[in-house]
Amino acid sequence: MNENYIEKSLRQLPSVDEVLRDGRVTEMLKKHPRSVVIEAVRAAVAGERKEILACGVTEQQDQKKEEYLYRVVEKAAAAVRRSVRPNLRRVINATGVVLHTNLGRALLSDRAREAVNIVAANYSNLELDLDTGRRGSRYSALESLLSSLTGAEDALVVNNNAAAVLLALSTAAKGREVIVSRGQLVEIGGSFRIPEVMAQSGARLVEVGSTNKTHPDDYRRAIGEETAMLLHVHTSNYRIIGFTRETSVSELVEIGREYKLPVMSDLGSGFLVDLSRFGLPQEPTVQEVLGAGPDIVTFSGDKLLGGPQAGIIVGRRHYIEKMKKNPLTRAIRIDKMTVAALEATLREYLDPEKAISEIPTLKMLTEDREVLDKRACEFALLLESVIGKGKAEFKVEDGLSAVGGGAMPTADLPTAVVAVSPQGISAGDLQAALRRGEPAVMGRVQEDRLVLDLRTICDTEYQLIAEAILQVLK
CATH class of the missing domain: 3.40.640.10 (Type I PLP-dependent aspartate aminotransferase-like (Major domain))
Structure with a gap:
């Protein structure tokens, strides 16, 4: 580590004003509150400075001003997306719990x-x-x-x-x-x-x-x-x-x-x-x-x-x-x-x-098992085509759904599920990453596999789930 490289790197860091003049940031300013963007830029610049001082810089790690600017803009953009994203967001319910209290219970017709x-x-x-x-x-x-x-x-x-x-x-x-x-x-x-x-x-x-x-x-x-x-x-x-x-x-x-x-x-x-x-x-x-x-x-x-x-x-x-x-x-x-x-x-x-x-609740509760089996097979084929066999294995299996919402506590609803066995990541980590995505996807983990229950998944959500899993496994 060389102190000269640290000083040089600090000089290469763009100022807040320089970042705000960047074309990508001016576009953000058109779409989002100015105070949110400025705060994100300041935090990104401060974060880069703190990292340089804490970790040091070697000759091999020395970067140009354009590279620092790119990193700061990327970090600021990510921070702005987090800031403006609503706290109450869409969640795809793949848990099989029809009236899931934590997910807002009944869907409206x-x-x-x-x-x-x-x-x-x-x-x-x-x-x-x-x-x-x-x-x-x-x-x-x-x-x-x-x-x-x-x-x-x-x-x-x-x-x-x-x-x-x-x-x-x-x-x-x-x-x-x-x-x-x-x-x-x-x-x-x-x-x-x-x-x-x-x-x-x-x-x-x-x-x-x-x-x-x-x-x-x-x-x-x-x-x-x-x-x-x-x-x-x-x-x-x-x-x-x-x-x-x-x-x-x-x-x-x-x-x-x-x-x-x-x-x-x-x-x-x-x-x-x-x-x-x-x-x-x-x-x-x-x-x-x-x-x-x-x-x-x-x-x-x-x-x-x-x-x-x-x-x-x-x-x-x-x-x-x-x-x-x-x-x-x-x-x-x-x-x-x-x-x-x-x-x-x-x-x-x-x-x-x-x-x-x-009425979605009644439709989900009464959906025919043969229909669920057919949908599960279609969903598994789509997942395989979008994500690829090398990144995960997909298997259609029997499962049990629940009514949820404190209703019909003794009811076990036979269902069809797609079990996802990811490569290079645990099912729990995959579940956590999907939960933080946009839209969030909620499944359940069983035997280190992510289980997606077709009873509570709409046909229009197949592609969204496949793309969300692909982004995580990339």
């Missing part, structure tokens, strides 16, 4: 996306009655649809199902007791638990029964002067099997009528069509639960319904009207994009068979 685009880009009659010209309700676009589809007297929509439960309990049971089976005190996403939501509502929890067995008489013995409601929580995100007994909604309704108490059913992940004919587990539909006679039913919009994040409340008008007047409703109300997306999703269900083919 074409009709729902179009509806969102229209109201996002234009003014709308969100709270205007176009017939009278007077102020209207943002819920009117949804109430009649939900009533028609479910058979409920009335409906209300808030921003998620936890909020729906919170509002219902706050309205009907604040300061009083709500009786729940001990086996139904579930924990939902983000470590939130039913008892905590209940406490926040102001209602007091009364547990009855045991973890695996709760009988109707357990509720009867717990009813007192302070009892405001009987609550049934559908354990949509786990199952207790074996020596069990759970009091049904219809049994609770019978007790409620006997003691003149309202009954509420929290379905969690509720849906409007029975998918058991496709080999999925039998789950109660919203219509079936309402048919048992509870006063209030709550469920999510972005799980098995296949719509946007929302908490849907249906039931008797007497209770729904009270909830609409609760000041809490204002704090947890939905915005115009949610109204548009949910209305369009609900309209899909007016033709249930069409809904299964048009």
Whole structure:
């Protein structure tokens, strides 16, 4: 190492002003905020200077001014791309988990996306009655649809199902007791638990029964002067099997009528069509639960319904009207994009068979295994042609997908996967590199192979995945 070469290299480093005059940087300045570009250039120049001082320079490493300029511009350009890239980005879901909570759960149908685009880009009659010209309700676009589809007297929509439960309990049971089976005190996403939501509502929890067995008489013995409601929580995100007994909604309704108490059913992940004919587990539909006679039913919009994040409340008008007047409703109300997306999703269900083919969640859950096998073979051939056999091996195999989103926990969905065995890099490193790409690709690693599940991959994403893998393996 020679100090003369260090001094020479430092003199060869371009100044910030020189870099800003470079044609490639002036193009960046046209497209991106000036402050972002300047900060990136300063950091790149400072980084080069720090590297020279820390590592030294030999005669063989001595570079010309043009070479330093090129390096600085490349580093600055990369930094600008990172700075302007949105934090919330597109991810290709190749995990096979249909309702992947970390990846945003349900995808919207074409009709729902179009509806969102229209109201996002234009003014709308969100709270205007176009017939009278007077102020209207943002819920009117949804109430009649939900009533028609479910058979409920009335409906209300808030921003998620936890909020729906919170509002219902706050309205009907604040300061009083709500009786729940001990086996139904579930924990939902983000470590939130039913008892905590209940406490926040102001209602007091009364547990009855045991973890695996709760009988109707357990509720009867717990009813007192302070009892405001009987609550049934559908354990949509786990199952207790074996020596069990759970009091049904219809049994609770019978007790409620006997003691003149309202009954509420929290379905969690509720849906409007029975998918058991496709080999999925039998789950109660919203219509079936309402048919048992509870006063209030709550469920999510972005799980098995296949719509946007929302908490849907249906039931008797007497209770729904009270909830609409609760000041809490204002704090947890939905915005115009949610109204548009949910209305369009609900309209899909007016033709249930069409809904299964048009709503992405339902389509993925019910896709035929033979179709998945065919798609996997096509995908493997494309990967091989784009990436080449020398860089990785591709094998079509059987696999299992998951419903996800805390829904149908016992469902294993037979699927077809493409297992990628990369050369010169571990499957874990390949997975990490794809996760950081643009667009990001999420697969799962099994036995040092990257497994890509066709159930959650769209045909239009094949080429994107192939190019992303190729870039990493280069």
